[in-house]
Amino acid sequence: MKAAYIDSHGGPEVLRFGDRPDPVAGPGQVLLDIHAASVNGADWKVRSGKGDAVAAFPYILGRDFSGVVRTLGEGVADFKAGDAVFGVCDRGQEGAYAEQIAVRASVVAKKPESLSHAEAASLALIGLTALVCIEDTLKLQAGETILIQGGAGGVAGFAIQLAKHLGARVVTTASAANHAYLRGLGADEIIDYTARDFTAVAPPCDAVLDTVGGEVALKSFAVLKPGGRAAFIGSGPKAPDSPRPDVTALRPQVGRDREHLERITQLVEVGAVRMPEIALFSLSQATEAHRISEGRHLRGKLVFKVR
Numbered sequence: 001m002k003a004a005y006i007d008s009h010g011g012p013e014v015l016r017f018g019d020r021p022d023p024v025a026g027p028g029q030v031l032l033d034i035h036a037a038s039v040n041g042a043d044w045k046v047r048s049g050k051g052d053a054v055a056a057f058p059y060i061l062g063r064d065f066s067g068v069v070r071t072l073g074e075g076v077a078d079f080k081a082g083d084a085v086f087g088v089c090d091r092g093q094e095g096a097y098a099e100q101i102a103v104r105a106s107v108v109a110k111k112p113e114s115l116s117h118a119e120a121a122s123l124a125l126i127g128l129t130a131l132v133c134i135e136d137t138l139k140l141q142a143g144e145t146i147l148i149q150g151g152a153g154g155v156a157g158f159a160i161q162l163a164k165h166l167g168a169r170v171v172t173t174a175s176a177a178n179h180a181y182l183r184g185l186g187a188d189e190i191i192d193y194t195a196r197d198f199t200a201v202a203p204p205c206d207a208v209l210d211t212v213g214g215e216v217a218l219k220s221f222a223v224l225k226p227g228g229r230a231a232f233i234g235s236g237p238k239a240p241d242s243p244r245p246d247v248t249a250l251r252p253q254v255g256r257d258r259e260h261l262e263r264i265t266q267l268v269e270v271g272a273v274r275m276p277e278i279a280l281f282s283l284s285q286a287t288e289a290h291r292i293s294e295g296r297h298l299r300g301k302l303v304f305k306v307r
Contacts, residue, residue, distance in 0.1 A: 003098035004286035004304075005060045009049035012290040017283055020060060023095075023102040025073035030105045032067040032085065035117035037096035039281075039302040040064070040125055040154070044294040046094070062096030064088045064124035066117040067306075076105045084111040086120035088128055088256050097283060099306055109261035112269060119275050122301040126154035127264035127273070129254050133209050133231045134162050137252040142167025144206035147198070147223055149216055151187060152178040152299040155233065156211045157276055160185045165272035171205065173198050173216075178299055181277075199223060210234055221247060276300035 003020040025031035043061045045051030066086035069079050079085065087108030095101050111120045133155070134140050146163050150156050151172030163170045164186035171189040174182055179190045191198045199222040206228050210217045213234030220230055221244055229248040232239040239249040267273040277300030281289045289302045 001099040002283060003060045003095075004062075004283045005058045005097070006047055006054075007057050007059075009047065009054070011048070012044070012287045012294065014047065015286040015290060016058075017286065020058065020098065023100055025071050025076075025102045027074040028076060028104055028106075029073040029102045030069050030076055030079055030085070030108060031071045031073070031100060031102045032065065032108075033070050033307065034065050034067040034096060034099055034101055035305075035307045036067070036121040037062045037065045037098075037304045037306060038121045038125065039289050039293050039304070041293060041296070044290050047290065048294075052092070060095040060098050062089075062094055062098070062304075064121055065096040065101060066111055066115075066120035066124070067101075070100070073102070073105070079105060079108075084113075084117070085109060086111045086115075086117075086124050087258075087261060088125050090256055097286060097304060106258055107256040107261075109258045109265065112265045115265075115268065115275075117307075118278055118280060118303045118305060122154070122276055122278050122303050123158070123264055123268070123273075124261065126158050126276070126301070127267075128256070128260050129155045129233060129252070130158040130162055131260050131263055132254045133233065133252045134159050134166070137231045137250050138207045138209065138229055140166055140168050140207055143169075145169040145171065145203055146207040146209065147202055147205045147220065148172045148187075148209045148211070149220060150174070150211040150234070151182045151185075151190065153211055154276055154298075154301050156209070157182075157185055157300070158273060159209055160187050161273045162267065165267065171202055175297075181299060185274075207231070218243075221249075278303050280305045 069083040085108040202223045208230040226246040239251040242249040
């Protein structure tokens with residue numbers, strides 16, 4: 001099969017495109033023909049050596065995908081060959097930048113007919129992450145106010161729409177060029193972080209979702225009401241320590257399961273979530289896609305059209 005992979009850590013230029021061995025479905029797994037795979041911020045971090053450890057080189061990156069079932073491993077009875085599915089690799093597994101992948105059947109779900117493979121792949125990991133952050137970790141309620149940092153990104157864009165669907169008031173941060181896009185997603189208030197200090201103008205918030213990290217994450221505690229809570233996915237494996245005893249810092253644990261994937265499809269089908277803007281690349285253009293992703297000023301999603 002063809003794949004985009006790395007032989008060593010480094011910049012985007014270390015990505016290679018070529019032949020890798022075909023995978024085989026083991027017990028409890030399905031072998032998929034991948035039609036689309038998305039690019040996530042975690043991918044360039046792994047490539048550069050700043051993310052999760054690589055067990056061995058050559059190494060195929062990529063965590064979420066959409067495709068068609070080719071074969072079933074022993075014990076799999078809930079799919080059949082030819083089913084269109086989408087999903088997210090298990091923790092510790094990657095390999096979606098390829099024409100085929102073998103994954104545990106319980107981490108994939110049927111792809112809605114209303115979504116293209118590129119659209120399904122674009123929603124898989126960002127939707128899973130947003131759901132775990134907003135519903136499972138922050139437990140956001142109707143009538144609450146949430147600040148979502150870095151609104152134009154994939155996870156944040158999904159989270160904005162989910163929070164509005166749940167009945168919350170949504171404040172977000174973004175450069176002026178993205179304000180119209182975020183109003184279209186339903187944001188109630190947008191703060192231009194290039195022109196204003198969000199801590200000076202944001203309303204008191206019940207919750208914060210930070211997707212940016214660094215100084216932005218640390219400053220986010222200032223906007224919380226007493227008893228507020230903040231979830232951090234841009235600050236590494238641990239949430240930053242809260243400087244305030246009256247607010248809670250949380251690091252969402254994003255597992256993989258079919259239930260959350262089916263929740264994504266439900267939100268799409270009822271019109272609560274719309275597709276992010278998608279820029280398509282081929283696997284042979286992985287270097288270019290990573291340069292854009294690592295620049296961290298992306299709106300929407302980068303997706304590899306594999307077939």
